[in-house]
Amino acid sequence: DAKTTQPTSMDCAEGRAANLPCNHSTISGNEYVYWYRQIHSQGPQYIIHGLKNNETNEMASLIITEDRKSSTLILPHATLRDTAVYYCIVIGAGNNRKLIWGLGTSLAVNP
Amino acid sequence: GAGVSQSPSNKVTEKGKDVELRCDPISGHTALYWYRQSLGQGLEFLIYFQGNSAPDKSGLPSDRFSAERTGGSVSTLTIQRTQQEDSAVYLCASSSPRQRGVHNEQFFGPGTRLTVL
Numbered sequence: 001d002a003k004t005t006q007p008t009s010m011d012c013a014e015g016r017a018a019n020l021p022c023n024h025s026t027i028s029g030n031e032y033v034y035w036y037r038q039i040h041s042q043g044p045q046y047i048i049h050g051l052k053n054n055e056t057n058e059m060a061s062l063i064i065t066e067d068r069k070s071s072t073l074i075l076p077h078a079t080l081r082d083t084a085v086y087y088c089i090v091i092g093a094g095n096n097r098k099l100i101w102g103l104g105t106s107l108a109v110n111p
Numbered sequence: 112g113a114g115v116s117q118s119p120s121n122k123v124t125e126k127g128k129d130v131e132l133r134c135d136p137i138s139g140h141t142a143l144y145w146y147r148q149s150l151g152q153g154l155e156f157l158i159y160f161q162g163n164s165a166p167d168k169s170g171l172p173s174d175r176f177s178a179e180r181t182g183g184s185v186s187t188l189t190i191q192r193t194q195q196e197d198s199a200v201y202l203c204a205s206s207s208p209r210q211r212g213v214h215n216e217q218f219f220g221p222g223t224r225l226t227v228l
Contacts, residue, residue, distance in 0.1 A: 043115070043202050043219025044154070087153065099217070101146075101153035 004088045009106040012082075018075040020105050022088030025069040031092045033064060035073050037084040038104070044087065047073065078109045113137070115220035117203050123226045124193055132188040132223045136205030143186050144206075144217060145178055147199040154202065160186065193227045200224050 005023040012018040024033065034049040048055055048062045050071070055062045061074040075082055087104040116135045124130050136143050145157040156170040160180040171177070175193075180186040190197055204217040 041221075043204070043221055044217075045219070046216040049216075099154070099156065101155070103153050 134203030
C-alpha cells in the first residue's frame with residue numbers, strides 16, 4: 001500500500017473551513033484514499049473515502065487531484081469538537097486488513 | 112445499536128504477568144482487528160480475523176502475543192510475560208464487508224490502556 005505524508009499539525013479558527021492535505025504520490029490505480037480521525041482518548045472514527053472522484057458526506061468533503069497524487073479533506077465549518085488527529089490512509093481494494101497508519105495531522109480548532 | 116466494546120478500559124500489571132484483553136465487536140460484523148497505539152504514535156496492526164478463515168497474525172510482535180475469536184464474535188488478545196514495552200492502548204475494530212474485495216469502514220472500540228510496571 002502507498003505511503004502518505006501529512007503535516008504534523010495545523011490550526012483552524014472555529015467556524016472556518018479546515019483544509020487538511022495529504023500526499024500519496026505513489027498511489028496506484030486500484031488504491032482508495034481513506035480518512036479517519038481520532039479524538040483524544042477515543043478510538044479512531046471513519047470520516048470519508050474516495051477513489052478518484054470528489055466525495056462529500058455529512059462530516060466532510062474529500063477532494064482528490066486529477067493525478068491522484070494528493071488529496072484534501074475539508075471540514076467546511078470547523079467546531080471545537082473537530083479537534084483531533086486526522087489520518088490519511090491509502091489502501092488497495094481487496095486488502096481488507098492492515099490499515100497502515102502514519103502519525104496523522106493534529107488539528108487544533110481554536111475559539 | 113451498540114458499538115464495539117472493550118474491557119477492561121484500563122489495566123495495570125506487573126512485568127512478567129499475563130493479561131487478557133477482551134473485544135466485543137458489533138453484532139453481525141465478520142471482520143475483527145486488533146491494533147496497538149503507543150503514546151504519540153499511529154496505530155500498529157496486530158491481527159485480523161475474517162469469518163472462519165485463518166487469522167492474519169503477521170502484525171503480532173512476538174510469540175508472547177496471541178489472540179482468539181470464539182464463535183465468530185468475541186475476541187481475546189492475550190499477552191504472556193508482559194514487558195514494559197507492551198504498555199500501550201490496545202484497540203479493537205470490526206467491520207462488515209458489503210462488497211467483496213473492497214475495504215470497508217472499521218468501527219473502533221474505546222481501547223484498553225495497558226500499563227506494565
